Amino acid sequence: MSTVLEHEPVAPRLSLREEFIAAREAVGSALPEDPRGGALLHRFGERIVERITPACALAVGRAGSRFGKLAIVVFGGLARGEHCPYSDIDLTVLCTEPGQEGDEAFGEWIREFTHPLWDAGLRLRTTVQHPEGWLEAAAEDLSSCTALLDMRFLAGDRQLYDEVGDEAHRRFFGPQRASFLQRLLDEQGLRERRFGTTVYQVEPDLKFGPGGTRDISVFEWALMARRSRAEPWDPAKVESAIRASGVPRRVARLLTEARDTILRLRAALHLVAGRTQDRLNFQYQEGVPELLGRVRPGEPLSADHRELVEAIEACMQDYYQAARDIQRHGGRVVARCQPPRIRADIDQRIDERFHALDGRLRHYGKGRFAESPVLCLEALALARDHNLGLSGPTFDVIVEAVMAIPAGDERLANDPEAQARFVDLLIDPADVGSPTPLELCHEVGLLQRLVPEFAASRGRMQHEGLHVYTVDQHSLYAVEFLKSIARGDHRKDFPMATAVHLSVDDPRPLYMATLLHDAGKPFGDQCAEGARIAGLAAQRARLDEDAVTRCAFLVEQHQTMPMLSQKRDLTDELQIREFAELVGDRRTLDELYLVSLADMANVSPEYLTSWKLTLLDELYLRTAAEFASSRRRETTARRPREDEPEGLPLRYYSLFDQDLRREHRQLLDRLRESPQRRVLIDVAEGSGALRLTVVTPDHRGLLAVLTSCMAERGLEVMAADVFSVPFYPRIALDVFRVVPRDTGATLAALGANGRPSSEWVVQLERALVDALVHAPGAEALAEPMPPLPGRRRSKTRRRSTKVRFSQDPGGSRTIVDVETFANAGVAARISRSFAALDLDIEIARINTEMGRVDAVFYVSKLDDEQRDALAKSIRANLRTRRG
Template sequence: MAGHSHGQGNDDKNSASKGYEIRDVKTGALAKWLLVLAAVIIGTYALTVGLFRFFSAQEAAKDASAGVTTPAFGPAPADADLKWPEPRIQKAPADDMARLRAEQVRRHSRFGDTIFMLEPDLKNGPGGIRDLCVGRWATQVRFGTSEPSKLRDMGELSSRQAEAMDAARDWFLRVRCALHLAAGRRQEQLRFDLQESIAPLFHLHAPPIESRPGVASAVEALMHEFQRHARTVSRETERLLLRVCHSRNHKPTVRVLRPNKGGKADTVFNLADGAIEVKDPLIFDEKPSEMLRLFALSIEIDRPVGRRTADLVAEHAMTATEALRKDAEAARLFLQILLDTRDARTPSRLEQMHDLGLLSALIPEWEPLVGRVQHDLYHVYTVDQHSLYAVATLKAIARGEMAADYPQVSAEFPSVTRRTALFLGLLLHDVGKSLGSRHDQKGARLAAGIATRLGLIPADVRLVEFLVREHLFMSHTSQRRDLEDVSLLEHFARACENEEKLRQLFLLTFCDLASTGPKTMTHWKSELLAELFERTLKFMRRGADLLHAERVELVAERQKQVRTLLASEVDDATLIDLFAGLPERYFTENEAERIARHMRLVLSRKSVCATEVTHSPRGSYSELVLVANDVPGLLARVAGVFYANRIDILDAAVYSLEAQDGRGRDEAVDVFRIRKEPDGAVTDENRIARIQADLEAVLAGKVTVEAVVARRPSTPSLVDRAKPTVPPTEVRVDNEISPAFTVLDIFTEDRPGVLFAITRTLAEHGLDIHRSRVGVAGDRVADIFYVRDIATGSKITDPTRLNGLVKALKDALPTSSSQRKSHH
């Protein structure tokens, strides 16, 4: 593309001048945007650049970064495509290079310091247009040209790098024009709603997303292209800046490399200024596996790979796929690097290999994951980067770096005996993401083929296949099911088969959750995951009968402990009477000290309700215990009060204390794990007092819950701004997983009042909620309810009633964000 610019300067000027002329005619605005649309769709370089200049010249002139000056050229141009004098080599002024660097750092800190932004800034963000300009300004000062084609001819860029830089520049200019068109004004941030508006203009072909029908696949294809080009700009600009600062007269200090102290000198690599460099580049053609040995060596001696050698690897990797796939030594070295927990650098050697294209060359099935974006708020990182972060997390666990925060996963890693399968399964767990729905099943087949090709033994191939196929199973089970249910534990244990597979799935699931986004792993999720692991492990070792016997013993032991704790406060007969009215699971789910506190609350209640609030040791959530009359719709009213006070419910354990011997009305002892929006324990005493007062008023009938909800303060939040289109509400009914309850899985858009709407609907349909678990994944919630018919105490099995319930739930929940007017 760079070659076109010299012969079309007049065309560019004409484009701009015509733009000024159409401002004064009635159809000017329409004509202007039609020209932009033509440039975007057709992709004509001269037209795109001409219009880009017209629409952005004035604002670029005001940009602070355009004020970088050099002695040779004065103010640095802000435009991304200007003519420069003929190439000449000169020294780059150090203060100008420092100024460019400082501006880049400041800009990145303001607009995001990573390309992994859900709504990136095309102009100012990392890997964007301004970074492109920084590289061009620097090379103009140092080499007398900013044109990639001329830098290629001078030997400062390879053909691949020059073509990639030109393609990135062309793409950014076209998308920026489309962005301005869609917004109707200057707009640099590629917001979710604008992504959906402009994606169809580019005719990007992508298979439909069957698992998320509300999401346009073209949007993910568009953002995939952004990631690809932003990576190019970020990587190549950094290399150009290093070249600019590198003196041609510098003679590196070269040392013989001896991997083993006192051993033979390495015949392929040496050390130049402390970095590993290849002696003869032709070795990568003759023996491609040396590219992998390079990174294994880098870990072994803890030295970086040199810039020149890294560039050579990137060039050779493009043509080495067939040779690498058939090379057993390359496979062995790759697995060695994958499993080497000493690789603690940032970025890791595995990430560096990926960045240079070596991972895709060795595993072609990896390439469709590169830069792959998911159009939601949950998956912050691209699929490839998420998978690499997951491996880095596992290595950190292996080194003991996470023991303080997550002792359970750290304690289990040493017991893993088949680590090759674990590391490879983790790297490939999302390899099916490019294949549409059921990516776990499709990915398992791909992963098995890759594992076989890499030379794993059949047993490890099967284990890799299992891990990829079931990589969602443990997180879904731990967050959406009643972990006290023995039938659930039996089902999960049967799926895992043995302790090794259970342990590996536990570690893989943790690393998967921890690397989806910066805040996706919470202590609440890790506790649930560890609880499922421990309970299933116990089930495997002891069996259902022994577990049941132990359960009976546990109930008796805890009742005995509570009687001891309360001996001086409550007579034994009263406690025995209370114990008889509580379900067995209450005693297995709560320790003796907590039960004692609950009993004090029951006996001290003087009004319509009594509450107690405590906080988790880490301060990640609070626990509110409510004792009140057990009446239909109680949970809906409580949910409404929490919603009105901007409180999220993480989990609700609902227990009925049945009256004994005419003692009075049945009571509810409900335990809620809650947090303030958006996270953290509810420690504000005034806020707690408001919640307690609202509960008293609503449960006493002094005010309706609807009135309390109506006074919820309205303040701007993520909900009030543009969000990705969310798939329609989905309601699943499961009458198999629990022997006593119908389980409802409800997936819907995360909007204020969702839980209140659900619980109110369930109450209106005569359902008693036994257990509720709430999960949020970005812009969607997964609310799980164990319910039964209030009248019969049984599951809901009538198809007509179930269909009516599903319809009522969908009607009660908010419509997709695609049907709401977006905020500009």
């Protein structure tokens, strides 16, 4: 009799590469349902460790005793249980005698150990450390020190690992941790200088940005350094570890939840990108909601993709809340991990409610803030006046008091004392620090209680691609910029603004309008709704009727000066007169100029160029002159000197300084004296671009030929100002700001002294001459150009070409505004459309920045048929290939 044993089929064992792919897929599958990002990545990390440990043990076995004592350890995110799907794996081979049999043998052993892991798709950062060398390096190098703190044993000599860990703890951690903690804080300060101090960025860095995973690591390292060597770090018990530091239970819970949110979001970012990725750029924001379960896979979207936009907004709101909690409370954990001080600090009494201890404002008693929320504003003012930070407990009671105010309760908004204290914070130029008292007022939720309509701006994204901050942070930075102007911090960079601010007698309407200039964005019509909100806020703040009206006007018109200065002919007296009539008086002009400047200066670090500032200043000066005496036009007109070009419009003499005007005159004279020369150029290094001046006989279609040649030579036109000297023969004087499209071209263009090389200038001049000789004829110009290269299609941020027409105040010229995405040769393609219709361009202004082109052209008055033909030609020349 025999027994037949039936066995279930055994699943084939996955290869190492397949195992890691499956582990990543498991993370993606769990993300929509599991909000605990920390636990999710801990499981993922354990799976990775489980698979690489046998390879480490095998490698140790192969080494035997050839290299002395040897241990393989892992540190970083994998050791702390925070390893993201595509993060690097930090391995260290701890070895006492790596050179015993020669470097070649040891190097071969390392390759045999690591290459299979690389082949399996892991990104390894492998280092070799001698025990004492690692300890010595840790005294100077913070990354070496943190690696000693969070390292985790994988294989090899456990005693060697323990000895190094024990010695590191004796030297740097435990009772000796004060120096290490200070190094962490110093490094954090360096990161803040590089990545900023606000979490409210529209494309945040989830690792190094404020409130990112590196800030999580900082408070975790502080907790590890505080513990004894016998207490290993347990990623599954982060909340209890935080609570053990002494912070309140609520803070421990908030930090744990925030850590989960950031880690979950970073895991989703890795999976969307398919690689290591730290910055949450717009292109990746569109894929994150589906992975997090906020958009159903394959679900059809409406034409305007509103569902996706709302899902992105929700994900970003989760990020801002979590990053803010980490930034707000992580420092409190680090402070609680400091060793006890030998000397007690002096307790300084301020009044019956507050005292100062250890450089921080503390409060007496409990319950007062909830009973009287105005006390929260008083605490912020006292901290400012006494140059103190807020203590953790005082910060907590302020937050709790604000949170206790029921939704829709406007007691603070309608409280005269609260409004008076708020306005004091708003306009005080001594409002400095990081965060400033006004930012702190917003951080704890007070600002939205004082101005309820501002709540919708909190953490609100700006999708147009120019802004790098959310609506609320951009507005706060604009106010901060005005205060720095008031203090004279920018008297060299912004002398006009500094002088204008000195003449402001009542700063309240100015600062209220600056704070609320974008408050209408969440409600549809940005300017109209913003004006309504600003008027309400000014009334609550008990401003007089004239100040309320002015505050609303400043918000309603805050985009007018930037638009006019960059897109209109500032020498058109009717245009200036019309703007002056809109503004009404000099005081309002001063305020509108300052609001406009503060707005432009805080769109992004690169947005406010010297060119834009010059134009804004010119519009201000010309309008101020309009408000001046009856002889204003005679006294402000700029007349050419004998050594400057003659017959050019007034805007030419406003745009260029005296030295440049002299250089232009020399180029014009040289061309007249040498009729055989077709082109003369001058190239100089400018601010972030090359300044290219072209002098050549003028004819229709010239701008199209010049810009097309530049595009072929790898030069991207960032801005252009074109002029025609009217005397016979007419000579074109065109000034371009161009940027080489690649680093190689930049190096070729610039010589050792930072100026363009003479050889490169000669080559460019020859290319321009050749382009003029072979300029396309009328038939060729009428044919649409080949499509531009296709761009990655974005569901939420597609930019179509827009062509708008208007007329100047005199009614004699048509103004053509073109907005499109940046691409190689865009300026040439737009200019070609004018040449195809035989239209003579009087004024051209082309501005390229941050992926967008804004071009403005003045031409003789066009009828409807000509407008339609021109718009059709421009769109045809700017079409892109599909796919």
